[in-house]
Amino acid sequence: MNKLKFFKVIDLIDDDLIKEAEIKQKHMSSADSKNEKNITVSGVELYHESKWQKYALIAAVFLLVAGLGAGGALMFRNRPPMLDDPALPSDISETNETSPFEKKTDSESATETKKKETTTKESTNKDTAVTIAVNEENKSAVTTDSEPVNAETNMISQSNSKTVTTQADKGGVEEFVSRAQQFPVVTSPDGSQQPIATKPKDYTFTEPSEPVDVIIVTKPTEPVTSPAQPEKNISDEPITFYCYTCPEMFEIVRSLSYMPYTCDGLPDTSITDSDGTVYQLNFRERWVWRNGKEEAHMPDRLYQLFCGDC
Amino acid sequence: MDDNSIIELFRKRDETAIAELQRKYHKLCFYIAGNILSHLQDIEECVNSAYYEVWSNIPPDSPTDLKTYLCHTVKHKALDKLKYNSAEKRSNKFAVSLDELSECIPDYREDMGEEKALAEAISRFLRTQDELQRKVFVRRYWYGDSLAQISEYFDIKERTAATYLFRTRKKLKAYLKKEGYDYE
Numbered sequence: 001m002n003k004l005k006f007f008k009v010i011d012l013i014d015d016d017l018i019k020e021a022e023i024k025q026k027h028m029s030s031a032d033s034k035n036e037k038n039i040t041v042s043g044v045e046l047y048h049e050s051k052w053q054k055y056a057l058i059a060a061v062f063l064l065v066a067g068l069g070a071g072g073a074l075m076f077r078n079r080p081p082m083l084d085d086p087a088l089p090s091d092i093s094e095t096n097e098t099s100p101f102e103k104k105t106d107s108e109s110a111t112e113t114k115k116k117e118t119t120t121k122e123s124t125n126k127d128t129a130v131t132i133a134v135n136e137e138n139k140s141a142v143t144t145d146s147e148p149v150n151a152e153t154n155m156i157s158q159s160n161s162k163t164v165t166t167q168a169d170k171g172g173v174e175e176f177v178s179r180a181q182q183f184p185v186v187t188s189p190d191g192s193q194q195p196i197a198t199k200p201k202d203y204t205f206t207e208p209s210e211p212v213d214v215i216i217v218t219k220p221t222e223p224v225t226s227p228a229q230p231e232k233n234i235s236d237e238p239i240t241f242y243c244y245t246c247p248e249m250f251e252i253v254r255s256l257s258y259m260p261y262t263c264d265g266l267p268d269t270s271i272t273d274s275d276g277t278v279y280q281l282n283f284r285e286r287w288v289w290r291n292g293k294e295e296a297h298m299p300d301r302l303y304q305l306f307c308g309d310c
Numbered sequence: 311m312d313d314n315s316i317i318e319l320f321r322k323r324d325e326t327a328i329a330e331l332q333r334k335y336h337k338l339c340f341y342i343a344g345n346i347l348s349h350l351q352d353i354e355e356c357v358n359s360a361y362y363e364v365w366s367n368i369p370p371d372s373p374t375d376l377k378t379y380l381c382h383t384v385k386h387k388a389l390d391k392l393k394y395n396s397a398e399k400r401s402n403k404f405a406v407s408l409d410e411l412s413e414c415i416p417d418y419r420e421d422m423g424e425e426k427a428l429a430e431a432i433s434r435f436l437r438t439q440d441e442l443q444r445k446v447f448v449r450r451y452w453y454g455d456s457l458a459q460i461s462e463y464f465d466i467k468e469r470t471a472a473t474y475l476f477r478t479r480k481k482l483k484a485y486l487k488k489e490g491y492d493y494e
Binding site: 008 | 378386389428433436453463
């Protein structure tokens with residue numbers, strides 16, 4: 001049945017009943033506003049302005065940008081330090097002409113140090129690795145007006161140079177120890193004496209991926225200690241060696257018979273020949289690597305030169 | 311301007327009569343049509359049609375209560391418009407009130423004048439009811455108000471208004487049965 005018929009019936013009720021149910025104007029105005037809101041308008045989108053959402057959005061964007069900026073600044077400030085070591089001499093080699101213990105003046109040593117640093121900085125493709133030992137007690141009496149590193153350059157006493165020849169003595173351990181303790185030097189290709197850095201106590205040698213061009217020069221009083229490496233039939237006690245070079249070392253390493261390397265381990269130190277050949281030494285297992293590709297057994301003499309008593 | 315003056319303007323065929331009528335009762339006409347129709351265009355068309363019909367009918371008609379006469383006219387036009395539109399375009403709230411009425415008002419034959427008699431019976435019934443419940447009934451089924459609007463007008467809860475309507479419908483059904491009307 002058509003339901004509109006019911007409405008027609010209701011519409012025909014008495015007028016006084018309709019008039020009785022009229023609502024006052026104040027009620028009607030509020031109802032009209034509601035009714036007007038209920039009136040649907042097709043084809044038009046209703047826009048509801050919300051100011052608080054706009055302010056909240058602006059505040060959120062501001063907080064996001066501030067947070068990103070602060071985070072980036074903190075990360076930049078706490079970034080790991082870049083590798084910025086001073087250049088190490090790349091082609092340190094021995095020459096038989098000069099003694100490592102010759103007397104040098106302050107200016108000469110400073111000049112040679114500067115010259116050496118510029119030379120090493122130019123050579124970029126050579127693999128150089130020198131173990132560094134730092135002695136904090138005995139600082140160099142030779143100070144230069146060059147880089148702070150050279151302030152710790154050792155003074156080579158004339159008296160010692162007179163008694164010690166270029167060739168490392170094949171004498172006993174005592175002479176070796178006293179010599180290494182006082183004046184560890186490296187003979188550069190041009191014959192000048194270049195003090196080399198000593199290794200700090202807790203320094204662990206790692207093979208550098210890039211050539212090291214800076215030499216930090218100090219006077220060692222304590223030997224370098226390599227960390228104990230687990231190996232069969234080898235004691236776990238740390239190996240103590242002195243970080244320096246002499247012509248005899250290079251003669252020995254050149255004369256060894258090398259084969260493709262088979263062992264896997266970490267070298268304790270390395271020395272660089274005049275022709276750029278890098279020899280890496282492991283005192284615990286007593287092997288020598290040449291240019292990281294060939295290995296040879298370390299002779300006792302070579303071991304003695306570095307570590308003293310076998 | 312009072313209603314009698316407006317009626318006088320209609321008799322004199324003064325066009326300002328419609329303007330005066332609109333100024334006084336436009337919101338009420340909009341409200342009544344809005345309770346039945348949902349689209350703004352339909353509502354405006356309905357109200358304008360009602361104004362034209364009043365202009366056409368006065369004279370010869372001379373209503374004693376111009377307001378009620380106008381409300382009747384607007385509602386007729388709104389119902390005609392609603393009938394013209396499809397069933398899907400009805401307002402949901404309106405459909406609900408129609409379903410409620412169908413439970414208590416019996417079917418009748420339009421051509422036999424039964425609707426007039428039925429309307430009189432309903433009027434007699436409503437006069438026997440409580441004033442508030444009567445007003446709630448008329449607001450709901452004649453003006454087409456929602457339960458929320460009714461509760462706001464009379465300061466009662468929606469649940470209370472719904473209860474009033476339910477009881478009134480139940481009583482109306484019993485009264486009409488007693489009057490001899492059959493429910494299929």
